[in-house]
Amino acid sequence: MDSRVERTAGGAVVEPRMNAVVLDRFGGVDELSSRRIPLPEVRDDDVLIRVEFAGVGSWDRVEREGDYDGAFGIASTFPYVLGWDAAGTVAAVGRNVTRFDVGERVYAATMPVPRGGFYAEYGVVEAEFVARVPDRLPTEQAGAMAWDALTALSGLDLLGLRPDETLMVFGASGGIGHMALQLARHGGIRVLAVASGDDGVALARRLGADHAVDGRKDDVLAAAFEFAPGGFDAALVTVGGEIVERSLRAVKKSGRIAWPNGVLPVPVTPPSAMVSYYDGDRSRTATDRLNAIIEASSFEVHVARTFPLEQVGDAHRTLDDHYVGKLALKVG
Numbered sequence: 001m002d003s004r005v006e007r008t009a010g011g012a013v014v015e016p017r018m019n020a021v022v023l024d025r026f027g028g029v030d031e032l033s034s035r036r037i038p039l040p041e042v043r044d045d046d047v048l049i050r051v052e053f054a055g056v057g058s059w060d061r062v063e064r065e066g067d068y069d070g071a072f073g074i075a076s077t078f079p080y081v082l083g084w085d086a087a088g089t090v091a092a093v094g095r096n097v098t099r100f101d102v103g104e105r106v107y108a109a110t111m112p113v114p115r116g117g118f119y120a121e122y123g124v125v126e127a128e129f130v131a132r133v134p135d136r137l138p139t140e141q142a143g144a145m146a147w148d149a150l151t152a153l154s155g156l157d158l159l160g161l162r163p164d165e166t167l168m169v170f171g172a173s174g175g176i177g178h179m180a181l182q183l184a185r186h187g188g189i190r191v192l193a194v195a196s197g198d199d200g201v202a203l204a205r206r207l208g209a210d211h212a213v214d215g216r217k218d219d220v221l222a223a224a225f226e227f228a229p230g231g232f233d234a235a236l237v238t239v240g241g242e243i244v245e246r247s248l249r250a251v252k253k254s255g256r257i258a259w260p261n262g263v264l265p266v267p268v269t270p271p272s273a274m275v276s277y278y279d280g281d282r283s284r285t286a287t288d289r290l291n292a293i294i295e296a297s298s299f300e301v302h303v304a305r306t307f308p309l310e311q312v313g314d315a316h317r318t319l320d321d322h323y324v325g326k327l328a329l330k331v332g
Helices: 058-064 141-142 146-159 175-186 197-206 220-227 242-250 286-296 308-319
Strands: 017-023 032-038 044-054 085-093 104-111 123-124 130-132 168-170 190-195 211-214 230-237 251-260 275-279 303-308 326-330
Touching: 017 308, 032 308, 044 104, 044 141, 044 146, 044 308, 058 251, 058 308, 085 141, 085 146, 104 141, 104 146, 130 286, 141 326, 146 175, 146 251, 146 286, 168 175, 168 211, 168 242, 175 190, 175 197, 175 230, 175 303, 175 326, 190 197, 190 220, 211 220, 230 242, 242 251, 286 308, 303 308, 308 326
Parallel strands: 168 190, 168 230, 190 211, 230 251, 251 275, 303 326
Antiparallel strands: 017 032, 044 085, 044 123, 044 326, 085 104, 104 130
């Protein structure tokens, strides 16, 4: 019998249900609660994913507190399920979906509104935004990867750097940043990583940064001009603030700065180089390119900690602590 079908004591088939972490209203960590809810409906162009690992991002906290309420032009409905990234196996496909088979390992980037996110045993996503997990990538890493890696890739596309050109990555030990520096190095770009803490600097160096500095204690601007005396060709900013704003003076006036939407604070005084604010591309074209790079390189997703789904509150509290890379939930 399909494991998603439930029966009552009398044998009657009832609506399939799943375990999930839900919000009944926006607020603090204590608003997260576990319970059984109906499985999402699988439409003609959808893939139903049995979630094994889900990513926990800094934006999850912002969303939990209600800051995204209405931001996507869609009213929030409760129970509300967080979770933008996941990996697992295909549980079912819609009638128009032919490129995935049940049981295949896949990952996806989704948006929790209007159909629910990945803090659940199952998540439904349009097939366009689903991709096979590259053979060499563990499912745990794939589960915490999608939005960060695709945002990094989109930023590098925007910058359009050639091999041996110079790039400064701010937040290089964070989710987007540590993936961006690997993608850039794969393209032959010279990278100065501005990381956080000794562990962040160590991670950035291990992942191939040409040079890494600690944004919390080092003189980033001095290090930047030492690395690229004539100025940087570009910068990718994944964390904002006063040090970032000051250090962007090291980017040439003719240079370019990629700044993902949602990275705050934005500069009070605009840098002399052009700033492009952008969103990550999660289309099939983008995931195909990302997968090709992963298969051809030593790309990895650094997962700092993985929490069981029932410890989601601890995961959200850890978002306020210092850690490098990504956090994940083990769901299945």
